[in-house]
Amino acid sequence: MQSIEMKTNKETTIYDIARVLNISASxxxxxxxxxxxxxxDTKKKIQQxxxxxxxxxxTFASNLRRKHTxxxxxxxxxxxxxxxxxxIAGIEKKANDLGYNxxxxxxxxxxxKESSGILTMFNSRVDGLLISLSTETKNLDxxxxxxxxxxxxxxxxxxxxxxxxxxxxxxxxxxxxxATKHLIDQGCKKIVHLGGSQxxxxxxxxxxxxKKALADNNMDFDDDLVIFNKLDYKCGIEVVRQMLKLDPxxxxxxxxxxxxxxxxxCGFKQFGKxxxxxxxxxxxxxxxxxxxxxxxxxxINYPGEEMGEVAITTLINQIKNVNSHNLNTIVLRHxxxxxxxxxxxxxx
Amino acid sequence: MQSIEMKTNKETTIYDIARVLNISASxxxxxxxxxxxxxxDTKKKIQQxxxxxxxxxxTFASNLRRKHTxxxxxxxxxxxxxxxxxxIAGIEKKANDLGYNxxxxxxxxxxxKESSGILTMFNSRVDGLLISLSTETKNLDxxxxxxxxxxxxxxxxxxxxxxxxxxxxxxxxxxxxxATKHLIDQGCKKIVHLGGSQxxxxxxxxxxxxKKALADNNMDFDDDLVIFNKLDYKCGIEVVRQMLKLDPxxxxxxxxxxxxxxxxxCGFKQFGKxxxxxxxxxxxxxxxxxxxxxxxxxxINYPGEEMGEVAITTLINQIKNVNSHNLNTIVLRHxxxxxxxxxxxxxx
DNA sequence: TTGAAAGCGCTAACAA
DNA sequence: TTGTTAGCGCTTTCAA
Numbered sequence: 211m212q213s214i215e216m217k218t219n220k221e222t223t224i225y226d227i228a229r230v231l232n233i234s235a236s237x238x239x240x241x242x243x244x245x246x247x248x249x250x251d252t253k254k255k256i257q258q259x260x261x262x263x264x265x266x267x268x269t270f271a272s273n274l275r276r277k278h279t280x281x282x283x284x285x286x287x288x289x290x291x292x293x294x295x296x297x298i299a300g301i302e303k304k305a306n307d308l309g310y311n312x313x314x315x316x317x318x319x320x321x322x323k324e325s326s327g328i329l330t331m332f333n334s335r336v337d338g339l340l341i342s343l344s345t346e347t348k349n350l351d352x353x354x355x356x357x358x359x360x361x362x363x364x365x366x367x368x369x370x371x372x373x374x375x376x377x378x379x380x381x382x383x384x385x386x387x388x389a390t391k392h393l394i395d396q397g398c399k400k401i402v403h404l405g406g407s408q409x410x411x412x413x414x415x416x417x418x419x420x421k422k423a424l425a426d427n428n429m430d431f432d433d434d435l436v437i438f439n440k441l442d443y444k445c446g447i448e449v450v451r452q453m454l455k456l457d458p459x460x461x462x463x464x465x466x467x468x469x470x471x472x473x474x475x476c477g478f479k480q481f482g483k484x485x486x487x488x489x490x491x492x493x494x495x496x497x498x499x500x501x502x503x504x505x506x507x508x509x510i511n512y513p514g515e516e517m518g519e520v521a522i523t524t525l526i527n528q529i530k531n532v533n534s535h536n537l538n539t540i541v542l543r544h545x546x547x548x549x550x551x552x553x554x555x556x557x558x
Numbered sequence: 559m560q561s562i563e564m565k566t567n568k569e570t571t572i573y574d575i576a577r578v579l580n581i582s583a584s585x586x587x588x589x590x591x592x593x594x595x596x597x598x599d600t601k602k603k604i605q606q607x608x609x610x611x612x613x614x615x616x617t618f619a620s621n622l623r624r625k626h627t628x629x630x631x632x633x634x635x636x637x638x639x640x641x642x643x644x645x646i647a648g649i650e651k652k653a654n655d656l657g658y659n660x661x662x663x664x665x666x667x668x669x670x671k672e673s674s675g676i677l678t679m680f681n682s683r684v685d686g687l688l689i690s691l692s693t694e695t696k697n698l699d700x701x702x703x704x705x706x707x708x709x710x711x712x713x714x715x716x717x718x719x720x721x722x723x724x725x726x727x728x729x730x731x732x733x734x735x736x737a738t739k740h741l742i743d744q745g746c747k748k749i750v751h752l753g754g755s756q757x758x759x760x761x762x763x764x765x766x767x768x769k770k771a772l773a774d775n776n777m778d779f780d781d782d783l784v785i786f787n788k789l790d791y792k793c794g795i796e797v798v799r800q801m802l803k804l805d806p807x808x809x810x811x812x813x814x815x816x817x818x819x820x821x822x823x824c825g826f827k828q829f830g831k832x833x834x835x836x837x838x839x840x841x842x843x844x845x846x847x848x849x850x851x852x853x854x855x856x857x858i859n860y861p862g863e864e865m866g867e868v869a870i871t872t873l874i875n876q877i878k879n880v881n882s883h884n885l886n887t888i889v890l891r892h893x894x895x896x897x898x899x900x901x902x903x904x905x906x
Numbered sequence: 907t908t909g910a911a912a913g914c915g916c917t918a919a920c921a922a
Numbered sequence: 923t924t925g926t927t928a929g930c931g932c933t934t935t936c937a938a
Contacts, residue, residue, distance in 0.1 A: 221707075223931055234909045239933060247907060264706065269681040271931035274622050274914050281661070281682070289650060290863070295643035302637060302664055306675075311682055313629070314662045316650055327654075333617040334629070334659055358612065359569075443846075472850055498791075502820055503850050515638070571915055582925045587917060595923060619915035622930050 222265040230259055242267065273335075281311035282525060283331035283339045287319045287368070292497045293514050294342070297366065300518025301340065308526050310337075317344040325352035338362040338525045343370055345407035362528040366521045368410050376528075376537055378521045380544040382412050385510045386419025388546045389464045389492045392508070394427050396490050396554045398462030401429075404449055404474065405466045406441045413438075416466050416494065441466060446473020454481060461489055462552075468493040472503045475551060490552040505550035512544045570613040578607055590615065621683075629659035630873060631679035631687045635667045635716070640845045641862050642690070645714065648866025649688065656874050658685075665692040673700035686710040686873045691718055693755035710876040714869045716758050724876075724885055726869045728892040730760050733858045734767025736894045737812045737840045740856070742775050744838050744902045746810030749777075752797055752822065753814045754789045761786075764814045764842065789814060794821020802829060809837055810900075816841040820851045823899060838900040853898035860892045 224238040231238070233252070240248050241256030242265075248256075259265075273279045284301055286294050298314070305312045313336060317324035324344050331339055332355055339356060343365065350370055356363050357374065369377035393401050403420045406413035417436070424431050437452065439445040446469065453460055465471035471493030475485050483489055485505055493500060493509040500507035520540060572586040579586070581600070588596050589604035590613075596604075607613075621627045632649055634642045646662070653660045661684060665672035672692050679687055680703055687704060691713065698718055704711050705722065717725035741749050751768045754761035765784070772779050785800065787793040794817065801808055813819035819841030823833050831837055833853055841848060841857040848855035868888060 221931080225931080235931090236910080236933075237908055239931095240908085243933090249907060252907085266703070267681055268683065268931055270618075270627065270683045271622055271914090272933070274619055274916090275931080275933045277914070279618065289647040290640075290643045292638075292640065292643075295638045295640075295646075298643075298662075299637040299664065302662055303666075306663065306678075311661055311678065313659055314646075314650055315654065316647065318651075329614075330654075330659065333615050335616065335618045355612075355614065469846075476850070498817075499847055499850050502824070502847050504852050569915080573915080583915090584917075584926080585924055587915095588924085591917090597923060600923085616915055619930090620917070622932090623915080623917045625930070 221268070222260075222263045223268075224265075227256065227259050227263055227265055230263070231255060278337050278529075279311075279335050280309060281313055281334070281336050282522065282529075283313045283315065283327075283334070283336040285315045285317055285324065285327045285331070285339070285341045287317050287342060287344050289314070289316050293367075293495055293512075296514030297342075297518040297521075300515035301522045302518075303515075304519045304522045305526075308522070310522075310526060312522075319344045319346060321346040321348075321352065328352055328356065332356060332359075332361070336361070338364070338529045340364050340366060340521050340525055342366050343368040343410070345410050348409060362525055364521055364525045364528070366517055368412055370411070373538075376524055376540060378517055378524065378540045378542065379411070380512055380517075380542050382415035383419040383422070385494070385512075385544050385546070386416035386464070386466075387423045388419070389416075389494070389508075389510060390420045390423035391427070392546055392548065393462040393464060393490055393492060393552060394423065394429065396462070396486070396552055398490055399429075400435065400456075400458065400460040401462035401464060402435045402437065402449075402453060402460045403464050403466075404441070404446070404470050405436065405438045408438060413466055416464075420464055435460060439470075441470045443469055443473040446470035447477045450474055450477030450481065459483075459489070463489060463491040465491065465493050468495045468497040468500050468507060468509055471507055471509070471551075472499050475503055475505075475507070486550065486552050486554050490554060492546075492552050496547060500547075500549070503551070508549045508552035509547055510544050511547050513542055517542055569616070570608075570611045571616075572613075575604065575607050575611055575613060578611070579603060626685050626877075627659075627683050628657060629661055629682070629684050630870065630877075631661045631663065631675075631682070631684040633663045633665055633672065633675045633679070633687070633689045635665050635690060635692050637662070637664050641715075641843055641860075644862030645690075645866040645869075648863035649870045650866075651863075652867045652870045653874075656870070658870075658874060660870075667692045667694060669694040669696075669700065676700055676704065680704060680707075680709070684709070685877045686712070688712050688714060688869050688873055690714050691716040691758070693758050696757060710873055712869055712873045712876070714865055716760055718759070721886075724872055724888060726865055726872065726888045726890065727759070728860050728865075728890050730763035731767040731770070733842070733860075733892050733894070734764035734812070734814075735771045736767070737764075737842070737856075737858060738768045738771035739775070740894055740896065741810040741812060741838055741840060741900060742771065742777065744810070744834070744900055746838055747777075748783065748804075748806065748808040749810035749812060750783045750785065750797075750801060750808045751812050751814075752789070752794070752818050753784065753786045756786060761814055764812075768812055783808060787818075789818045791817055791821040794818035795825045798822055798825030798829065807831075807837070811837060811839040813839065813841050816843045816845040816848050816855060816857055819855055819857070819899075820847050823851055823853075823855070834898065834900050834902050838902060840894075840900050844895060848895075848897070851899070856897045856900035857895055858892050859895050861890055865890055 315327040496511040663675040844859040
């Protein structure tokens with residue numbers, strides 16, 4: 211047996227173990243895969259020898275033959291965002307439980323990188339793909355290759371309507387509505403909306419929610435109170451300068467993410483404004499920062515990890531052709547978490 | 559040509575296009591791969607027909623034949639941490655540039671999950687593996703399978719000494735030293751160290767740096783001033799209670815990460831303590847939170863994205879057998895960013 | 907319960 | 923410059 215152990219550089223294949231046992235490779239294959247039609251003792255012998263020879267299943271070769279890879283691709287705009295990393299954590303965890311690998315890619319908010327990512331995933335023959343769209347993405351042309359070959363595709367968070375693809379989202383319209391309504395309830399009379407790219411469903415819907423809430427409460431919509439930008443910290447600070455020039459200065463801000471909401475709070479504080487008395491602010495995402503900034507940020511909570519889990523579960527079901535009851539959109543719950551950044555004394 | 563286009567469910571292979579062109583599959587293969595020994599016009603014809611037939615390279619089959627996958631694995635303790643997502647962003651970006659895919663996994667701080675992750679990666683025949691160890695990991699037994707087959711392995715951040723593996727780290731000892739020294743320079747007389755798992759090089763070294771700084775400045779080391787825990791927000795708050803019981807109350811805290819440093823600040827503020835006058839605090843990692851908490855947190859900055867880029871570049875070089883000048887450890891720069899949480903009036 | 911043989915789609919040595 | 927042929931390591935029909 212000693213000589214067997216020594217084969218260290220060459221891969222041990224099922225043929226090697228077949229030779230040792232004087233049986234056929236197919237029997238070995240079956241033995242290793244716990245095929246019912248193999249005698250228990252041969253199975254045992256096979257597994258024994260496989261062990262001794264340090265045999266390791268070559269998923270790879272197996273996949274070629276079986277015509278699937280048991281790996282899924284995930285493409286996101288940016289990996290280094292709190293929300294996205296949460297989603298991916300959920301995806302990985304569940305994928306792992308279900309016996310799938312996950313291949314990862316980022317579009318860096320560019321359609322070009324998005325397309326090339328899709329091609330790479332396709333060439334790697336992923337069994338399915340999960341994607342959150344870049345802000346630049348305005349159509350689904352670059353996905354054609356997947357549709358053509360019938361590779362399941364699921365959108366999450368930043369999605370695009372397509373009859374054959376399910377989308378996993380939250381109700382951004384409702385969330386935007388609730389955030390704005392809350393501000394109104396707190397007595398705000400002039401509410402700014404700080405929004406993101408209007409190519410992205412999430413920001414479009416949050417904006418719509420904002421408008422609807424105003425309308426429902428007999429407040430005029432004013433174009434000057436809406437600012438679209440990259441929603442990062444720097445932009446938030448700039449926005450404060452702009453707002454300060456308005457007369458009267460707005461008394462409420464609904465920002466479409468936490469980073470910019472936090473920036474707005476910090477900015478106003480620098481100018482001696484009181485939050486929430488002078489300006490009440492609401493963010494979106496419930497990132498860790500929201501409980502660190504002072505006053506703590508009112509925000510929309512939004513289950514990233516769960517979104518990832520739902521997305522991958524749905525995808526794998528689809529890959530396995532199970533459970534695809536023609537569902538088209540899965541909407542996850544969200545909630546408004548009220549914290550001091552918006553909680554004014556109830557007086558009006 | 560119409561009939562060609564229609565082959566939509568079956569994969570188009572190089573054989574299909576060979577048949578159409580009445581040439582051999584190998585010529586097609588070469589033509590597609592831009593082999594020098596193929597006539598320009600045949601090459602053109604091949605690519606033309608490939609296009610028309612919607613041919614897509616099957617990386618997969620190619621890999622089986624070539625005995626490599628051009629994919630690398632990355633295993634981290636947790637995906638949903640700011641630092642890790644930064645590192646992974648760097649890895650993905652560079653890997654992509656260099657033509658590699660990245661397969662992702664998380665150990666969830668468990669050796670068991672770590673081993674199974676390694677096995678999965680191995681079975682997927684990754685060309686190399688990047689890993690940041692779980693806190694539970696006390697030896698490298700579960701990596702044997704990689705060593706045996708000579709699969710390159712590189713550690714980053716949370717590492718383990720091994721003669722054949724390069725590690726990408728920062729100088730945690732020095733950083734810990736500097737953080738503590740800074741506190742001493744600010745006049746702190748009784749400095750608490752809030753550390754993490756002592757199985758992890760990063761926390762061990764930060765702790766050592768703390769001790770050395772005390773020693774070098776004639777300050778007694780006191781076991782009661784050292785607290786090890788999970789370093790999350792909740793633990794940080796608990797620590798505050800503990801510290802408040804001490805007499806006198808400590809006047810400085812060096813926390814081994816930002817989350818717990820921020821928690822400490824918030825905790826002390828709740829009890830009416832002044833930061834930094836009563837207690838000065840320093841964190842580690844320079845996460846976004848550090849510039850939001852009030853007062854802003856002094857912390858060690860530490861290039862996550864770059865760490866990822868260096869790690870993957872080194873790994874790929876190793877895979878290609880280039881540039882492996884027996885290097886064993888790569889140390890990235892770090893720096894202490896001084897902010898108000900520790901900046902006391904220079905008086906002493 | 908097992909074996910023979912074909913083949914997944916591609917590449918590469920060798921020959922022409 | 924191109925073709926022939928033999929695999930990469932595994933699975934799976936079909937036959938025994």
